[in-house]
Amino acid sequence: MQLSGLTYNEVMELLQSQTFEEIMxxxxxxxxxxxxxxxxxxxxxxxxPAAAELAQAYTxxxxxxxxxxxxxxxxxxxxxxxxxxxxERQPATKAVxxxxxxxxxxxxxxxxxxxxxxxxxxxxxxQCETAGEEGNANFKxxxxxxxxxIPGLTNAxxxxxxxxxxxxxxxxxxxxxxLVRVRREAASGNKAHYKQWAEEVEGVGRAKIFPLxxxxxxxxxxxxxxxxxxxxxxxxxxxxxxIDPIPGQGQGEGQAPIGCTATIESAVWKDIDISAxxxxxxxxxxxxxxxxxxxxxxxxxxxxxxxDNVVRLSQINNIIFNAASVLDYExxxxxxxxxxxxxxxxxxxxxxxxxxxxx
Numbered sequence: 001m002q003l004s005g006l007t008y009n010e011v012m013e014l015l016q017s018q019t020f021e022e023i024m025x026x027x028x029x030x031x032x033x034x035x036x037x038x039x040x041x042x043x044x045x046x047x048x049p050a051a052a053e054l055a056q057a058y059t060x061x062x063x064x065x066x067x068x069x070x071x072x073x074x075x076x077x078x079x080x081x082x083x084x085x086x087x088e089r090q091p092a093t094k095a096v097x098x099x100x101x102x103x104x105x106x107x108x109x110x111x112x113x114x115x116x117x118x119x120x121x122x123x124x125x126x127q128c129e130t131a132g133e134e135g136n137a138n139f140k141x142x143x144x145x146x147x148x149x150i151p152g153l154t155n156a157x158x159x160x161x162x163x164x165x166x167x168x169x170x171x172x173x174x175x176x177x178x179l180v181r182v183r184r185e186a187a188s189g190n191k192a193h194y195k196q197w198a199e200e201v202e203g204v205g206r207a208k209i210f211p212l213x214x215x216x217x218x219x220x221x222x223x224x225x226x227x228x229x230x231x232x233x234x235x236x237x238x239x240x241x242x243i244d245p246i247p248g249q250g251q252g253e254g255q256a257p258i259g260c261t262a263t264i265e266s267a268v269w270k271d272i273d274i275s276a277x278x279x280x281x282x283x284x285x286x287x288x289x290x291x292x293x294x295x296x297x298x299x300x301x302x303x304x305x306x307x308d309n310v311v312r313l314s315q316i317n318n319i320i321f322n323a324a325s326v327l328d329y330e331x332x333x334x335x336x337x338x339x340x341x342x343x344x345x346x347x348x349x350x351x352x353x354x355x356x357x358x359x
Contacts, residue, residue: 015059020055070178082178097159099157099159105150105153105156106148111146118144133166133167135165140161141157166226180196189256195221197242203231204231204235207223207224220264222266224266228348230266230269232266244264267348274316278356289323293325297319311343313339
C-alpha cells in the first residue's frame with residue numbers, strides 16, 4: 001500500500017477502507033487457485049486471525065494520526081503537544097470564601113460545612129479543600145463546624161464567594177491557547193498578550209482589552225470570574241498584582257512592559273427580561289416551560305459572555321422552538337422589544353425573568 005503523494009484525507013480514507021473483509025480478500029488472492037479458499041476452509045481459518053489483527057492495527061494507526069495533530073489531539077496527547085510550546089493545561093482551582101468569625105482564626109484551621117471541608121487563609125478567608133466548581137455551591141450563610149480547637153470561637157459561618165473555583169481546563173481552551181502561542185498572536189505586550197496574562201490568573205474566566213483607553217501608555221483590562229460573572233475586588237487585586245502591581249507608574253514590575261500602566265476593572269451585569277406567548281406541550285405546564293427555557297437561556301448567556309456583544313432574537317427563538325415543553329409560541333421579546341439586544345462592551349447578559357403567557 002503506497003502512501004507517498006497522498007493527501008491527509010486520502011490517507012485517512014485508505015486506512016478506513018482496510019476492513020477485515022478487504023484484507024482477507026487480498027490475502028486469499030495470493031493463495032493458489034487450486035486450494036480450497038471457501039469460508040471455514042483450512043486456509044481461510046489460518047488467515048482470518050492475521051487479517052483481524054491487521055484490521056485492528058489499521059484502526060489504531062488511524063486513531064494515532066488523529067492524536068498527532070493539535071486540531072484533533074485529545075487529553076494527554078494534546079497536553080504533550082502543548083508542552084512543546086511551553087503551555088500546560090490549567091489545573092482545577094479552589095474556591096475562596098469570606099469567613100465570618102467573632103475573632104481572627106489561625107491560618108490553617110480547618111472547618112466543615114456539609115459536604116466540603118475548608119481551610120482558613122489570612123484575613124479570615126476560607127479556601128475549599130476540593131478543587132473545581134463544587135466549591136462554588138451556595139454556602140453563603142451556612143454554619144461552619146471547626147475541626148480544630150480555637151479558644152474563644154463562638155461564631156463561625158460562611159460569607160461571600162470571593163474567588164470561584166473552576167474545573168480543569170478543557171481541550172478546547174488549551175488548544176486555543178496553544179494556537180495563540182505558536183502563531184505568535186500574543187507578543188510584545190499587544191492586546192492578545194494582555195488577554196493571555198489576565199486569563200492566566202487563577203479565578204479569571206475571560207478578559208477584554210482596551211488599549212490607549214486613557215491616553216498613551218494606558219491599557220484597561222476588563223475581566224469576568226471563572227463563572228462568567230463580574231469579578232470581586234479580591235480577584236481584581238490578584239490580576240493587578242500579576243499584570244501591573246504598581247499602578248500608574250509603568251515600572252514593569254509585573255507582566256506589563258515598562259512605560260505601560262494597566263487598569264483592571266470588572267465586567268458589569270446587563271439584566272435581560274424575555275417574554276413570549278406559548279402553548280405548553282401535552283403533560284407540561286407554563287411553569288415547566290419557563291423553567292426549561294430559563295435554563296437554556298442562562299446556558300446561552302454563559303457561552304456568549306465576552307464573546308459576542310449581541311443577544312440575538314434568533315437565538316432566543318431557537319431555544320423556545322426546541323424546548324420539549326413548548327408546543328407553539330409567538331411574540332418573543334427581549335427587554336420589551338422584538339429585536340436583538342446589543343450589549344455595551346463591558347456588559348455581561350444576566351437573565352432576570354422569563355415571562356410567559358399561555359395561549
